[in-house]
Amino acid sequence: MKKKQDIMGMPIVVEINDDESNDEAFEEVFSYFRYIDEKFSTYKPTSEISAINNNAIGVSECSDDMKEVLRLSDETKNETNGYFDIKKLDGTLDPSGLVKGWSILKTAHLLKLRNIKNFYIEAGGDIEVSGLNSEHKPWRIGIENPFKKPNETAFTTVKTLYLSDVGIATSGTYKRGAHIYDPVQKKIVESGVASLTVIGPNVYEADRFATAAFAMGKEGIYFIERLHGFEGYQIENDGTATMTTGFSKYTKESYA
Amino acid sequence: MNNKIFLSLFLIIVFAGYSTYYRVLAYNENKQNAGHEQNDLDAELASTFSMLSPETTEQKNAVAQSTSGAEHPTISPATPTQEKVRKHYDDDDEDEYEDDDFGEDDDDYTGSRANSSSVNTSPVNTSKVATGAPKSTTPTQTPTPSTTTPPPVVVKNSGAYKNGVYVGDIVDAYYGNVQVKVTISGGKITNVQFLDHPQDRNTSISINNRAMPILTKEAITAQSAPVDAVSGATATSDAFNQSLASALVKAK
Numbered sequence: 001m002k003k004k005q006d007i008m009g010m011p012i013v014v015e016i017n018d019d020e021s022n023d024e025a026f027e028e029v030f031s032y033f034r035y036i037d038e039k040f041s042t043y044k045p046t047s048e049i050s051a052i053n054n055n056a057i058g059v060s061e062c063s064d065d066m067k068e069v070l071r072l073s074d075e076t077k078n079e080t081n082g083y084f085d086i087k088k089l090d091g092t093l094d095p096s097g098l099v100k101g102w103s104i105l106k107t108a109h110l111l112k113l114r115n116i117k118n119f120y121i122e123a124g125g126d127i128e129v130s131g132l133n134s135e136h137k138p139w140r141i142g143i144e145n146p147f148k149k150p151n152e153t154a155f156t157t158v159k160t161l162y163l164s165d166v167g168i169a170t171s172g173t174y175k176r177g178a179h180i181y182d183p184v185q186k187k188i189v190e191s192g193v194a195s196l197t198v199i200g201p202n203v204y205e206a207d208r209f210a211t212a213a214f215a216m217g218k219e220g221i222y223f224i225e226r227l228h229g230f231e232g233y234q235i236e237n238d239g240t241a242t243m244t245t246g247f248s249k250y251t252k253e254s255y256a
Numbered sequence: 257m258n259n260k261i262f263l264s265l266f267l268i269i270v271f272a273g274y275s276t277y278y279r280v281l282a283y284n285e286n287k288q289n290a291g292h293e294q295n296d297l298d299a300e301l302a303s304t305f306s307m308l309s310p311e312t313t314e315q316k317n318a319v320a321q322s323t324s325g326a327e328h329p330t331i332s333p334a335t336p337t338q339e340k341v342r343k344h345y346d347d348d349d350e351d352e353y354e355d356d357d358f359g360e361d362d363d364d365y366t367g368s369r370a371n372s373s374s375v376n377t378s379p380v381n382t383s384k385v386a387t388g389a390p391k392s393t394t395p396t397q398t399p400t401p402s403t404t405t406p407p408p409v410v411v412k413n414s415g416a417y418k419n420g421v422y423v424g425d426i427v428d429a430y431y432g433n434v435q436v437k438v439t440i441s442g443g444k445i446t447n448v449q450f451l452d453h454p455q456d457r458n459t460s461i462s463i464n465n466r467a468m469p470i471l472t473k474e475a476i477t478a479q480s481a482p483v484d485a486v487s488g489a490t491a492t493s494d495a496f497n498q499s500l501a502s503a504l505v506k507a508k
Contacts, residue, residue, distance in 0.1 A: 013485065090426055125488040133484050144488025145478050155478035157486060172489030195489055221471060235476055242471045 001026075007033040008041065008100075010124030016111070017118035017134050025114050029107040029121065036103040039065065042094050053092040069095050069102065072208075080212035080223075082183050089181070101169055101207025104128050108203075121203075126169040128203040137253070138162040146172055146194035146235050158241070159233065161250045167203025171196050171214035172235075180215055192218045197233045199250060206230070417443055 002015040003026045014029050016022045039048045048066050051057045059070060073086045073095050086095045104121050108128045111119055118131030120139055129139040142157030161168070172195030180191040196214050200206035209230060213220030221242045224232035231247040417440040424436045439447035 015484065088426075120485055122485050122487075125486070127485055127487055139485065140481075140483040142479075142481055142483035142486040144486050145476070146488070147478070154480045157479050157481050157483060158476040160479070160481045160483055168487045170487045170489050197487055225469065225471065239476050240473055241476045242473050244471060245469055248472075 003030075005030050005033075008037040008123065009043070010100075011122075013120075013122040014107075015120050015133075016116055017131065018116045022114075022116065025111055025116060028110055028114075032107050032110060033103060033123065036099060039063070040069070040095060040099045042092070042096065049093060049095065069099060072102065073098050076208045076212065080209070083215045083223075084208060084212035085183050097211040098204075098208050100124060101126050101167065101202075101204040104207075105167070105202050105204040126167070126203050126207050128167045129163045130165055132164060138164040141168060143197050143233060143235075144170065144195070147239070158235070159251065161199070162253050163199070163250060166199050166201065167206040168197065168199045169203060169207040169210040170198075171210040180217060182215060182217070189217060192236055193220065194235045194237050196220050196224075196235075198224055198230060199232070199247075200227075200230045417445070419443065 001022065002013065004011055004013045006012070007030065012030065012033050014026055016025060038044065038046070041047045042049055042053070044050060048057075048062060052059060052062060052066070059067075062070075070086075070093075073084075076084045076098060077086075084097070086093050086098065088094050100123055104123050104126055105128060107121050108119075108130060111121070112130070118133070120127055120129040122128075125144065127141060129141065133139045139162070141161045141163050143159040143161065145156055145158045148156055172193070173191070179188045181187075182189050191214075193214065196210055198206045198210035198213065200209065209224065209227060210232075213223045213232070216223055218234070218236065221232050221234035221244065224230050224234075225244045231244045231250065233244075233247055234242045236242070419440050419442070422438045422440070424438065438445055
């Protein structure tokens with residue numbers, strides 16, 4: 001069964017294939033995303049992150065979940081040599097680049113605690129897949145066509161992947177001539193990349209490295225190549241795609 | 257006999273040293289070096305953007321000179337150039353690999369000294385970036401006409417703006433916030449600047465270009481394939497345009 005709700009300004013889709021009725025499971029997942037939205041949304045003046053950014057509370061006084069997200073953000077910043085950074089140009093913190101993948105992973109754990117094994121959870125284009133789909137095969141996940149016109153219903157993908165027990169995240173901006181802020185060179189530079197899809201051991205990992213790698217422009221795919229356990233597919237503005245050396249294992253319908 | 261034992265011990269010690277080194281390398285695997293191709297901006301792009309950061313003052317002056325006569329500042333995707341902006345390689349960032357002359361690579365680690373090779377089929381430069389503060393690199397302001405590049409985001413200038421300097425909204429982009437400052441002179445946009453935040457980002461990164469594997473490339477094929485789900489960057493917004501538009505509203 002598949003259910004969808006709009007939370008955190010994006011569609012959240014959950015599909016569960018296990019036999020038992022899972023209304024409670026679905027509700028638990030959607031409730032968790034609402035909780036995350038209330039806490040981490042920079043668009044909500046009542047959120048905890050807004051309180052931190054307004055100096056109403058200090059980092060030391062914040063909740064355990066907030067502390068965990070801030071700590072993980074710091075780690076990620078170090079691991080990516082500054083290319084992932086939740087501190088924005090105006091000095092405020094916006095951890096949404098990490099919270100999305102992190103919260104999907106949390107909800108995946110909630111389902112696994114219910115002994116649900118075959119599912120996927122998607123939020124805004126990031127997906128955690130577990131087990132097999134309704135045909136008892138790896139989940140078929142398409143990479144979105146970054147040049148697709150809005151509202152177009154055909155030619156929506158450029159690649160079909162067969163995934164199980166991994167996370168996938170895609171960074172991108174679908175406007176040509178997109179510019180990215182390079183936090184290391186401290187410059188706005190031409191991105192040249194329409195989208196970068198990363199597959200990793202789980203969606204939290206895929207998301208944070210996709211975010212960091214996208215800030216590196218065309219070099220991003222080489223960063224992913226170096227990361228053990230991650231594969232990537234980078235689409236440039238001219239429609240050329242570059243893939244990491246192990247990527248092709250995900251394009252085959254059956255793995256060994 | 258003793259010589260053989262001594263030789264064996266020696267080899268064991270050397271091997272232990274090598275394998276420890278590889279473990280250290282693997283641990284530091286994530287210490288990434290990212291190079292950047294510093295694309296040249298074409299003249300119109302250059303006349304539209306300039307950075308506030310002090311190290312690009314030269315660039316700013318060059319921009320100011322090429323501003324006049326630009327009626328329709330456009331943001332075009334930069335065309336890759338042959339010219340290396342970085343004139344030299346810093347050896348500082350190679351320190352931890354100084355002893356790397358083993359000649360064989362760990363499977364998971366793609367670093368070993370080799371010539372920096374162009375891994376793209378088209379001629380683009382992959383230049384190493386300095387450690388520490390970015391050096392002042394002045395990209396050549398060569399006007400390069402767009403060839404096969406897709407249509408740029410066009411900022412229309414109708415001449416209907418009031419002179420002055422206007423700051424746009426802070427707009428959330430995927431990579432962070434974007435805020436622009438627009439200068440209107442003679443009723444036209446004469447300068448657009450990204451407002452930078454003076455933070456101390458002193459991390460350095462340069463791609464380890466040694467023995468980069470050649471990555472497979474392909475032309476993408478748009479499909480209407482049946483899938484269970486799609487991974488895409490749905491939360492997209494052209495933050496620059498939004499912020500710019502909001503600044504221009506104030507200029508009317």
